[in-house]
Amino acid sequence: MKILVCIKQVPDMESKFKIAADGRWYDNSDLVFRMNEYDEYAVEQAVRLKEQVGGELTVLSIGPDRVKETMKKALAMGCDRGVHVADDTIAAKDPMTIAGIIAEYAKDQNFSCIFTGMQSQDRGSGQVGVLLAEMLGLPAVTTIVDFAWDGDLFSVKRELEGGIKAKVTVQGPALFTCQLGLNTPRYPTLPNIMKAKKKELISLPVEQLQKTVILQETERLYFPEKKSGGLILEGEVASLADRLIGILKEKTAVLA
Amino acid sequence: MKFELTEEQNLIRDMVREFAEKEVAPSAAIRDEEERFDRALMFDRLGELGLTGIVFPEEYGGAGADYLSYAIAVEELSRVCASTGVTLSAHLSLCANPIYLFGSEEQKQQFLAPLARGEKMGAFGLTEPSAGSDAGGTKTTAVKDGDNWVLNGTKIFITNAGDAETYVVFARTDKEAQKHHGISAFIVDKGTPGFSFGKKEKKMGIRSSPTMELVFENCRIPLSQLLGEEGQGFKIAMKTLDGGRIGIASQALGIAQGALEAAVNYAKERKQFDTPIAKFQGVMFQLADMATQIEAARLLVYNAAYKASAGLSYSQASAMAKLMASETAMRVTTQAVQILGGYGYTREFPVERMMRDAKITEIYEGTSEVQRLVIGSALTR
Numbered sequence: 001m002k003i004l005v006c007i008k009q010v011p012d013m014e015s016k017f018k019i020a021a022d023g024r025w026y027d028n029s030d031l032v033f034r035m036n037e038y039d040e041y042a043v044e045q046a047v048r049l050k051e052q053v054g055g056e057l058t059v060l061s062i063g064p065d066r067v068k069e070t071m072k073k074a075l076a077m078g079c080d081r082g083v084h085v086a087d088d089t090i091a092a093k094d095p096m097t098i099a100g101i102i103a104e105y106a107k108d109q110n111f112s113c114i115f116t117g118m119q120s121q122d123r124g125s126g127q128v129g130v131l132l133a134e135m136l137g138l139p140a141v142t143t144i145v146d147f148a149w150d151g152d153l154f155s156v157k158r159e160l161e162g163g164i165k166a167k168v169t170v171q172g173p174a175l176f177t178c179q180l181g182l183n184t185p186r187y188p189t190l191p192n193i194m195k196a197k198k199k200e201l202i203s204l205p206v207e208q209l210q211k212t213v214i215l216q217e218t219e220r221l222y223f224p225e226k227k228s229g230g231l232i233l234e235g236e237v238a239s240l241a242d243r244l245i246g247i248l249k250e251k252t253a254v255l256a
Numbered sequence: 257m258k259f260e261l262t263e264e265q266n267l268i269r270d271m272v273r274e275f276a277e278k279e280v281a282p283s284a285a286i287r288d289e290e291e292r293f294d295r296a297l298m299f300d301r302l303g304e305l306g307l308t309g310i311v312f313p314e315e316y317g318g319a320g321a322d323y324l325s326y327a328i329a330v331e332e333l334s335r336v337c338a339s340t341g342v343t344l345s346a347h348l349s350l351c352a353n354p355i356y357l358f359g360s361e362e363q364k365q366q367f368l369a370p371l372a373r374g375e376k377m378g379a380f381g382l383t384e385p386s387a388g389s390d391a392g393g394t395k396t397t398a399v400k401d402g403d404n405w406v407l408n409g410t411k412i413f414i415t416n417a418g419d420a421e422t423y424v425v426f427a428r429t430d431k432e433a434q435k436h437h438g439i440s441a442f443i444v445d446k447g448t449p450g451f452s453f454g455k456k457e458k459k460m461g462i463r464s465s466p467t468m469e470l471v472f473e474n475c476r477i478p479l480s481q482l483l484g485e486e487g488q489g490f491k492i493a494m495k496t497l498d499g500g501r502i503g504i505a506s507q508a509l510g511i512a513q514g515a516l517e518a519a520v521n522y523a524k525e526r527k528q529f530d531t532p533i534a535k536f537q538g539v540m541f542q543l544a545d546m547a548t549q550i551e552a553a554r555l556l557v558y559n560a561a562y563k564a565s566a567g568l569s570y571s572q573a574s575a576m577a578k579l580m581a582s583e584t585a586m587r588v589t590t591q592a593v594q595i596l597g598g599y600g601y602t603r604e605f606p607v608e609r610m611m612r613d614a615k616i617t618e619i620y621e622g623t624s625e626v627q628r629l630v631i632g633s634a635l636t637r
Contacts, residue, residue: 069266188271190271191306
C-alpha cells in the first residue's frame with residue numbers, strides 16, 4: 001500500500017513566545033522545535049499500517065531547512081522516505097494554500113491512505129487535512145481515535161462531542177486526521193535513528209508546487225490583554241451581601 | 257572546530273530525554289528509598305531502545321553510533337536517575353567494551369552480541385579489599401588446570417553484580433611476575449559453579465543500582481574464556497577504565513544538569529520578601545556559576561567522547577572530563593540543596609538524592625586523586 005503522512009514542525013509548547021517584529025506571527029528565534037503532537041499519532045498509525053500490509057510510507061513536511069530534523073524523527077519511527085517542501089515563508093500561508101501545495105505533490109502519486117494530525121499546535125486551524133482530501137477527491141474522516149484495516153475497508157472511530165464516538169467504515173483511498181488517544185507513538189530506537197540517516201529525503205522548492213495565490217492573511221498576532229484583577233470584599237457577612245448586591249446592580253445587568 | 261551535534265545525536269538526546277522523563281523519572285525517588293533495582297525498566301527497556309550496544313557495530317548487535325551519542329544517553333538518563341545512568345555505563349563501558357576491544361571473534365559472537373542487544377547485562381570485577389586505586393595489588397588468582405582456569409578470590413563494590421549475567425574479572429595468573437604483568441582478564445558467566453555473590457552494599461547514593469561482592473571458590477571456567485592474552489590484564493583494565501571515565505563523567509554531568517534545573521525552577525517559584533529568590537543576586541549568581549561550570553564540564557566530556565570515536569588518544573581527555581564533571585556535580589548539587597534550603601534537605605525534592613548520588617562520581621572508576629595522577633604524570637613525564 002502507498003501511504004502518505006503529512007507532518008508539521010511546531011515550537012515546543014513550553015517555550016516562551018514572543019511576537020515577531022512584523023506583528024503577524026511568533027518570533028522563531030530561541031525556540032525549540034518538535035513534531036506537532038497530533039502528527040506523532042499520524043506517523044505512528046501510518047507506520048503500524050505499513051507494518052501490517054507492507055508497501056511504502058512517505059512522510060511530507062513543508063517549511064525551512066530545520067523541518068528536516070523533525071522529518072528524520074519520522075523516518076526513525078519507520079517512514080520509508082521523506083519529501084521536504086522547502087519554504088521559508090510557510091508561516092504566512094493559509095490552510096488552503098498549504099493543502100494546495102500538498103495536493104499538487106500527491107495528485108499523481110496514487111496514495112491509498114493519507115494521514116494528518118487533526119490540527120497543528122501553533123496555528124490550530126484544523127483545515128489542512130480536510131482541504132487536502134477535498135482537492136484530491138478523497139473521503140476524509142476526522143479526529144479518529146481508533147483505526148483498523150481489514151484488507152478491504154478502513155474501520156475507524158471518530159471522537160464526537162460529549163464523549164460520544166462514531167464508528168465509520170470507508171473504502172480507500174481515504175484521508176484520516178488523527179486525534180489524541182489514537183495510539184501511543186513509539187520512541188525512535190537507536191538502530192532506527194542510525195538507519196534513518198540512509199533513507200531518502202528529497203527537497204522540492206515550494207515554487208514548483210504552489211499554484212494558487214494566498215487568499216487569507218494574518219493581520220496581527222497579539223497576546224490577550226491582561227484583565228484587571230478581581231475585587232475582594234471583606235467584612236461581616238450581612239454587609240458583604242448588601243455590598244455585593246449593590247455592585248451587581250450598579251455594574252452589571254445581572255440584577256435589575 | 258565544530259560545536260554542533262549532528263541530527264542523529266540530537267534525535268538520540270530527544271529520544272532518551274523523553275524516555276527518561278516519562279518512564280525513569282517517576283520511580284527514581286522510590287527506588288532510591290527502597291534500594292531497589294528495577295531490571296525491566298533500568299536495563300531491559302534500554303535494550304529495547306537500542307541503548308545497551310550504542311557504540312558497537314551492527315554485526316555484534318550494536319547500533320553503530322559514536323561515543324558522543326553514548327555520552328549523551330548516559331547524561332540524559334542520569335539527569336533524572338543516576339542509578340540508571342551507571343547501570344548503562346558499567347554494562348557498556350566496563351563489560352561489553354573490553355570484550356569488543358580485546359575479545360576473539362568467537363568471544364564477540366558469544367558474549368558481546370547478547371550484551372549489546374540487551375539480552376544479557378554486564379559487570380566488571382577489578383576492585384578487591386586490598387586493591388582499589390592500586391589495581392596491581394590484585395590478589396584473586398587464576399590457575400590453569402587441564403582445560404580450565406580455576407579462579408579463587410573476592411571482588412568488592414561491583415556495580416550491576418547479582419543481576420548481571422556476564423562478568424569481566426581480573427585475576428593474577430603469574431605470582432612471580434612484577435605486579436602489573438602477572439594479571440589476566442577473564443569472562444565469567446553468572447551461574448558458573450564456584451562463583452557466588454557476597455553481601456549487598458548499603459550505600460549513600462546510587463541506591464537503586466546494585467553493588468555486591470563477587471566470590472570465587474575453585475570456580476572453573478574454560479580456557480577459551482581468557483580475555484586477551486595471558487598477562488595482558490592490567491593493560492585491559494586501564495584501557496577499559498579510560499572508556500569508563502567517559503561514562504562516569506557523563507553520569508556526573510547529567511546529575512549536575514538535573515540539579516541545576518531543579519534549583520532554577522525552585523528559585524523562580526519560591527518567594528521570600530515578596531520576591532522570587534531567583535531575582536536576588538545572591539541566588540542568581542550562584543545559578544550562573546553552576547550553569548557555567550556545567551557547560552565547561554560538558555565541553556570536556558564531549559571532547560573526550562569525540563576523541564574516543566575519532567580513534568585519537570583519549571586517556572588524558574577522559575581523566576580531565578571525569579575530574580571536572582564529578583567535582584562539578586558535587587559542587588552544583590550541594591549548591592542546589594542550599595538554594596532549596598530546608599526543602600532541599602528533605603526527600604520531597606530530588607536534590608538531596610542528587611547530592612548523595614554525585615559523591616560516588618568522585619570515587620569510582622578512579623578517584624579524583626587518581627585522575628590528577630593520570631593527568632599530572634603525563635605532564636611531568
